[in-house]
Amino acid sequence: MTEAVQTHQIALMSATGLIYRTVSSEKARDCTPDEIPIIDVARLWGSLEDRKELAREVLHACENTGFFYIKNHGITNSSITKVLDRSKEFFYQPEELRQKASRRHAKHLGGYLGRADRAGGSPTGKINTKEVFVMKYDPKFDPTVEDFTKIPEEVNEGLHAEEFYWQATQHIDGFQDALVGHWRSCLDLARRLIKIFAIALELPENYFEHLVTYPGADLGVGLYPGWPEGMVAKEAEMGLNAHTDVQCFTLLWQDNHGGLEVLNRESQWVRVKPMDDTLVVNIGDFLMRLTNNRFQSTIHQVVPHDSPEDRMSVAFFFGFNFNEQCSVVPTCITPENPKRYEPVVCGDYVQQRLEAAESFKVPMKG
Numbered sequence: 001m002t003e004a005v006q007t008h009q010i011a012l013m014s015a016t017g018l019i020y021r022t023v024s025s026e027k028a029r030d031c032t033p034d035e036i037p038i039i040d041v042a043r044l045w046g047s048l049e050d051r052k053e054l055a056r057e058v059l060h061a062c063e064n065t066g067f068f069y070i071k072n073h074g075i076t077n078s079s080i081t082k083v084l085d086r087s088k089e090f091f092y093q094p095e096e097l098r099q100k101a102s103r104r105h106a107k108h109l110g111g112y113l114g115r116a117d118r119a120g121g122s123p124t125g126k127i128n129t130k131e132v133f134v135m136k137y138d139p140k141f142d143p144t145v146e147d148f149t150k151i152p153e154e155v156n157e158g159l160h161a162e163e164f165y166w167q168a169t170q171h172i173d174g175f176q177d178a179l180v181g182h183w184r185s186c187l188d189l190a191r192r193l194i195k196i197f198a199i200a201l202e203l204p205e206n207y208f209e210h211l212v213t214y215p216g217a218d219l220g221v222g223l224y225p226g227w228p229e230g231m232v233a234k235e236a237e238m239g240l241n242a243h244t245d246v247q248c249f250t251l252l253w254q255d256n257h258g259g260l261e262v263l264n265r266e267s268q269w270v271r272v273k274p275m276d277d278t279l280v281v282n283i284g285d286f287l288m289r290l291t292n293n294r295f296q297s298t299i300h301q302v303v304p305h306d307s308p309e310d311r312m313s314v315a316f317f318f319g320f321n322f323n324e325q326c327s328v329v330p331t332c333i334t335p336e337n338p339k340r341y342e343p344v345v346c347g348d349y350v351q352q353r354l355e356a357a358e359s360f361k362v363p364m365k366g
Ligand SMILES: O=C(O)CCC(=O)C(=O)O
Pocket: 220, 222, 240, 245, 252, 254, 260, 300, 302, 313, 314, 315
């Protein structure tokens, strides 16, 4: 960063605990295609040669900003529209009905997280205005699981699905079907993409396959309240504070309101402009760890958008089976980049990170 540029510090929870980053105070600008490329993933359904070519483009993006758009991903607009329509019915009902699905009733972290539940829980002291409904991986919805009553005990113990959030939303016709339908499409796409990551890392295509049979796979439908005419977000409010995602990678659908920003390699915020018919893919901390920091899990945030309408996004967070222990992959260890991390149990890592991100408050440094 050149000296003339004004900077300030942000605090956030990272894979190594609380960190501070110096960032440019310049206004965010649109991302360039070099920072966040658009990758055509129609080749997922093509030949091995097609997939290798795709893997080269993905590799470049993962080693660069760690964010890319994908097009021709096979997820239909109607799948998204159903999720949005049914979710609006959930979000726009009286608070006491939403609260029946509250995460306060959860053993794990599924269900509804409202604005009030978040107060004070951010490292910057800014409140996230985002409300979110989260469903967790459930083998009974996974088409590749033939008999969900015969799941190995060690897998069962790590599952985080719960019934209460479905019971609390039963009165919304089609809500569960819409979310589960979309979740299934994302799950299929993610299992195809993980093969591309394997190829990109010069591993056999099926290297990660046994790790995604009962994967971490959470769907979060988010609502960011709009700002009626003349009203603006308070200094103390953010859409979603700066963070990194925790699992392997995220598939994000966003509407046209904008607000998502990524910290680029020059520590400047760049806008991830909404783009029709694309999803945004970003690398999470677990995959960064597994790749010995070759792939970038990049800091991002959602700033308040400038519209009286609410913003909506649908994020699918994908990671490995929670009961598996994973080590840095061999192709990412070199004399110049010796092994940085010990093996870790995927579920333990994810749970600790998610809990830490939600349960602390520290003042800004400086
Ligand atoms: O809503 C968005 O655009 C991004 C959401 C996000 O980063 C997250 O939920 O981790």
